Amino acid sequence: GAVVSxxxxxxxxxxxxxxxIECRSLDFQATTMFWYRQFPKQSxxxxxxxxxxxKATYEQGVEKDKFLINHASLTLSTLTVTSAxxxxxxxxxxxxxxxxxxxxxxxxxGTRLTVT
Amino acid sequence: xxxxTQSPEALRLQEGESSSLNCSYTVxxxxxxxxxxxxxxxxxxxxFTLYSAGEEKEKERLKxxxxxxxxxxxxxxxxxxxxxxxxxxxxxxxxxxxxxxxxTRLTINP
Numbered sequence: 331g332a333v334v335s336x337x338x339x340x341x342x343x344x345x346x347x348x349x350x351i352e353c354r355s356l357d358f359q360a361t362t363m364f365w366y367r368q369f370p371k372q373s374x375x376x377x378x379x380x381x382x383x384x385k386a387t388y389e390q391g392v393e394k395d396k397f398l399i400n401h402a403s404l405t406l407s408t409l410t411v412t413s414a415x416x417x418x419x420x421x422x423x424x425x426x427x428x429x430x431x432x433x434x435x436x437x438x439x440g441t442r443l444t445v446t
Numbered sequence: 447x448x449x450x451t452q453s454p455e456a457l458r459l460q461e462g463e464s465s466s467l468n469c470s471y472t473v474x475x476x477x478x479x480x481x482x483x484x485x486x487x488x489x490x491x492x493x494f495t496l497y498s499a500g501e502e503k504e505k506e507r508l509k510x511x512x513x514x515x516x517x518x519x520x521x522x523x524x525x526x527x528x529x530x531x532x533x534x535x536x537x538x539x540x541x542x543x544x545x546x547x548x549x550t551r552l553t554i555n556p
Contacts, residue, residue: 334489336489362542364543372548373533373547373548374490374533374546376544379542379543423489423490425489425490427542433478433495433537434492435480435492435537435544436492437482437489437490437491437492438489439489440487440488440489
């Protein structure tokens with residue numbers, strides 16, 4: 331299967347600071363990447379769809395000025411949580427489309443963000 | 447509205463006891479149905495993509511099947527290491543994003 335990495339795997343930051351999370355597709359090119367957040371014992375909640383070279387499409391209720399997404403290349407998308415608050419503490423997961431003979435979407439290992 | 451419902455919410459089995467997980471869906475045209483496995487504190491691991499009714503795919507002890515309204519994930523003679531949450535998702539035609547179900551939390555007791 332294809333590999334998607336995330337960095338960092340966990341981060342602790344103080345309230346009011348910004349945090350950047352990277353998502354990379356290691357062995358394939360991804361025109362489209364997705365960012366999710368997941369609360370304990372809940373399913374994935376899509377935050378935004380990131381297309382290489384264009385602005386991200388945010389889901390209803392997600393603040394685009396707070397969660398900045400950049401998809402500057404076919405293998406890298408970043409999510410920046412700006413002016414983080416304790417309620418932003420969550421598990422953030424990215425995924426990447428691999429389209430070819432069959433359509434598959436691969437997920438990264440996730441980033442645990444704790445805001446103190 | 448596109449929707450995915452998984453059942454049961456949780457399932458406990460003894461090692462070797464075969465069973466099936468259900469994923470019912472309503473979608474305005476199906477581009478693909480996906481099964482993932484997720485372990486606690488990790489991202490989902492891709493298992494299968496199914497595209498049309500009647501299609502089946504297998505991987506080790508897992509077999510996924512698809513009809514026009516639902517998909518089943520059959521697990522044969524499971525082992526404790528098969529314990530995980532299994533997620534089902536659909537990709538509607540014309541859409542980029544996946545619509546996920548709430549998952550089935552599977553526990554295999556030794």
